[in-house]
Amino acid sequence: MAADRENLSGVYRFTSIARPVDPAFPTNRALLLAMPMLVVASAALATADVIGLSPATAAINALLVSFVSWALTRELAPDDDAAAFLALFIAWPVSLFLGPSSVLLGFAVLFLVRIVNQSTGLTARPFDTVSVLGLSVFAAYSMDLPLLLIVAGLAFVIDAMLPNGTKLHYVAAGVCAGAFSWQGIDSVVSADQSFEAWVGFGAMAVAAALVMAKTKYPTSVCDVSPDRLVAVRVNAGLGIGLLAGAQFLLTAGASAWPTTPLFVCLAAVPVSFGIQRVLSLGGSRS
Numbered sequence: 001m002a003a004d005r006e007n008l009s010g011v012y013r014f015t016s017i018a019r020p021v022d023p024a025f026p027t028n029r030a031l032l033l034a035m036p037m038l039v040v041a042s043a044a045l046a047t048a049d050v051i052g053l054s055p056a057t058a059a060i061n062a063l064l065v066s067f068v069s070w071a072l073t074r075e076l077a078p079d080d081d082a083a084a085f086l087a088l089f090i091a092w093p094v095s096l097f098l099g100p101s102s103v104l105l106g107f108a109v110l111f112l113v114r115i116v117n118q119s120t121g122l123t124a125r126p127f128d129t130v131s132v133l134g135l136s137v138f139a140a141y142s143m144d145l146p147l148l149l150i151v152a153g154l155a156f157v158i159d160a161m162l163p164n165g166t167k168l169h170y171v172a173a174g175v176c177a178g179a180f181s182w183q184g185i186d187s188v189v190s191a192d193q194s195f196e197a198w199v200g201f202g203a204m205a206v207a208a209a210l211v212m213a214k215t216k217y218p219t220s221v222c223d224v225s226p227d228r229l230v231a232v233r234v235n236a237g238l239g240i241g242l243l244a245g246a247q248f249l250l251t252a253g254a255s256a257w258p259t260t261p262l263f264v265c266l267a268a269v270p271v272s273f274g275i276q277r278v279l280s281l282g283g284s285r286s
Helices: 026-047 055-076 081-097 104-117 126-142 147-161 168-183 195-214 231-252 254-259 262-285
Strands: none
Touching: 026 055, 026 081, 055 081, 055 104, 055 231, 055 262, 081 262, 104 126, 104 147, 104 231, 104 262, 126 147, 126 168, 147 168, 147 231, 195 231, 195 254, 195 262, 231 254, 231 262
């Protein structure tokens, strides 16, 4: 799966985790068309006082939320283009009408998943490791989510253990453990817990596990080579996403779920998978 770095071009010469939105691909063109429309629509709704945001805030929020929800879901389910757009078009109105979404957690999880699933086809460079580690620590401290450091450390360990991983990630996992100890565990569990929220999350996790069970031979190929993605890495990436959701629910509490598009992304994966399975069964019977 590892590509020859001497023959790389563009951004891949410098980083293994950046994925430019290449308009040569139809799904990317659809995203590049959808995002400006959502930005304009958000600003218009704010101008008309339909939502309680300023036009500038609504526009920026729409831009960031639409991109991170699409990009993160693409990493969680690389074979399912529809899931990414499902997440985008759900996360956008949620962020408008239930309050602006914080995209910091979404971006942190995005790059942690990308470290694990190696969707570019490249192992992480030292610069990538330091960048993702720094982003994870910053997100954990600024959002008061100490358990995110444990999830990040686990992501680094998983990559280091799998073929084509980098052993430097054992060191990164150690830094995550040290940062977790430094931050302390006083605010790990929120008093705002909801049985219904955990039941819903559990159902989503079980459905995602079924998707993992079906993901034995990914059809998506790496960005820099014709090699297909590795199933164990793809499934591990989705698992990291689920753990990130669990730690957020545990630490921030049930009432905070609309403040991040992460849960929409996680839900979109099994929902899109289920819809497509139903449609395929219906088509085979007709």
